Amino acid sequence: MDWKKIRTTFDLEQLYPHHILEKFHDTSKGIWSNVPDENWYDWKWQLKNRVEDIETLKKIINMTKEEEVNFEKCSAKFKMSITPYYASLIDSTDSNCPVRMQSVPYSEEMNILDTDMEDPLAEERDMPVQGLTHRYPDRVLFYASNDCPTLCRHCTRKRKVANPSAESQKKQIEDALDYIRQTKTVRDVIVSGGDPLCLSNQKLDYILGEIRTIKHVEVLRLGTRNPCTLPMRMRDDELLSILEKHQPIHLNTHYNHPKECTREALLATTRLSMAGCTVGNQTVLLKGINDSPEIMTELCHKLLLMKVRPYYIFQCDLSEGIGHFRTKVSKGVEIIEKMRGWTSGLAIPHFVVDAPGGGGKIPLGPNYVVGHKDNKLTLRNYEHKEYDYYEPEED
Ligand code: SF4
Incomplete structure (x- = not known):
């Protein structure tokens, strides 16, 4: 349809x-x-x-x-x-x-803690040009906007978001596009911000269109919380036509709690997937909000019904003024432990810590290897039952 x-x-x-x-x-x-x-x-x-x-x-x-x-x-x-x-x-x-x-x-x-940082992921340090972070060999993060429909109190980019002095100016966008054109190793571009769906349709169309003309770019991703905090953005036919025009697009959004999964949100993600986008979700683990296996499981089940694939659970970053949202890292591991096996793998995101200082995402999870002797590997399953697996003697 x-x-x-x-x-x-x-x-x-x-x-x-x-x-x-x-x-x-x-x-x-x-x-x-x-x-x-x-x-x-x-x-x-x-x-x-x-x-x-x-x-x-x-x-x-x-x-x-x-x-x-x-x-x-x-x-x-x-x-x-x-x-x-x-x-x-x-x-x-x-x-x-x-x-x-x-x-x-x-x-x-x-409350700013001694361990808090203004830019914990060192995104500014890894900027070859203003408005673009190039950390991993084949992909870049393109900051196309500094505005978001709703400003999240747990935002890791508080230093930039809603800061008019850091507004993504025309020159900054052109410099970022030029960098991608000239850097042949860039295969994957994540257009983010702020929130790129806060841009006008015309501006978004221009940016996506320019990226699509670059032959070495294959993967185009959009990072946006509009489906959660402003789902009526997806009622805009012109926007949907633009997204359809520049396929393939992988869109990652940000729902943190089942309460955000409304009928209007369902309409938004349904229209996005019908326009050809894959839709994934990046949740932030937040104390008092979603730091329980039950809430996280309910959220992920709802996301699947919305055709949204749970992609990441992020450990809350060391950004300034968000310490009250942080849980112990072991809480994220516990959540994965209580989901794996008890619900389908499709519903289980990767739990990651974005390494402070710019080390990139580090996945963490329960340890399922309980013994290793010669070519015998002893593994345990979600019910803590043990099973032996025999590996080949040589690679
Ligand atoms: S939508 Fe994302 S970038 Fe915008 S305020 Fe929320 S967390 Fe920050």
């Missing part, structure tokens, strides 16, 4: 059985109940009407006086910006609501 025929959440009934659809909750407009649908489902209206001040925020959530004072201090350091759609998912009375914790400033952000 053509994605142009799937325009609203009602149209999903043509694609999915009722028992699947009912796993995805419909959303209300919250305090925006008087806003007409033509505005609410318009991504530009959503961007223009982001929640950025405390007066609007207080209409959405209950805040104590202390929280109000802390809000002013934290938002001065890293501003708040929440799309009305994402704000409408917040439980107004629950200060531990996972959507609230990801989007509303908390006083803990002011």
